[in-house]
Amino acid sequence: MTTTPAVHLEHLSKSYGSVQAVADVSLRIEPGEVVALLGPNGAGKTTTIDMLLGLAKPDSGTARVFGAAPEAAIKAGRISAVMQSGGLIRDLTVRETVRLTAALFSHTQPIDDVLARAGISSIADRSVGKCSGGQQQRLKFALALLPEPDLLVLDEPTTGMDVEGRRDFWNAIRRDARGGRTVLFATHYLDEADAYADRIVLLRQGRIVADGSAAEVKNLASGRTVTATAPGIETSALLRIPGVDRVETRGERVIVHGRDSDTVARHLFAAGAVDLEIVSKNLEDAFLALTTDRSADLVGSSK
Secondary structure, X not given: OOOOOOEEEEEEXXXXXXXXXXXXXXXXXXXXXXXXXXXXXXXXXHHHHHHHOOOOOOOEEEEEEOOEOHHHHHHOOOEEEEOOOOOOOOOOEHHHHHHHHHXXXXXXXXHHHHHHHOOOHHHOOOEHHHOOHHHXXXXXXXXXXXXXXXEXXXXXXXXXXXXXXXXXXXXXXXXHHOOOOEEXXXXXXXXXXXXXXXXXXXXXXXXXXXXXXXXXXXXXXXXXXXXXXXXXXXHHHHHOOXXXXXXXXEOOEEEEXXXXXXXXXXXXXXXXXXXXXXXEOOHHHHHHHHHOOOOOOOOOOOO
């Protein structure tokens, strides 16, 4: 028995003039998955989300949400979005904003419930204009929760939040996801994707270049990082070691990225380095390896 996917994009393409924003993207997201959509600026993340939400029409291909067109899914209250931009009425209070939005739906969750789930009960009587950027993002989250959607789409949802606010926001998202809600989010914060996504989809120049768990995506970036305290070491000598990709210096610390960590370590010890550490590549390393001009081949698992 096959289930209807929460999101099903088939050969989706979109151009703006001579710019190919999205090129033949196919993606299937199952109900209950938490998926991060990553990529550098201009990779096609927002355009893909716009087509998924029916805000942009694809040049070719199709987008379906729970088997229906995006417009139908939105009308049925099955999909909500927290967008990077979008106006809020500054003179209304937080509670008045939620109440006004609730009037647009035939069925909604209790206002106090969504305020609590978004973590903004304490500022319910504050005017929107006096809320911080992070608090306004939480308000948008509360608005998105009103129809109790099956799919929640988040485009850079933690912009303007401090570290504690980001953590609390994602804890709230994970609590909601445990109830079976599907979540698709685009973010520039790689630590958010690493910590909270079940699956990562990486875009480069409008195409998917990786698709899998955080561990699987990290494994696509081969090599290790060697860090040591080595004052005065010549970086040019390190760059001549076979397999070394790049070298960074931060004060007395030197950071060597390459495929042969043993050879690098021996060289550093011979040069008098101390406090040496060797670690596998992280998600940031994989992101850079897969989204720069050095990676032309498409990789990843098909979903």
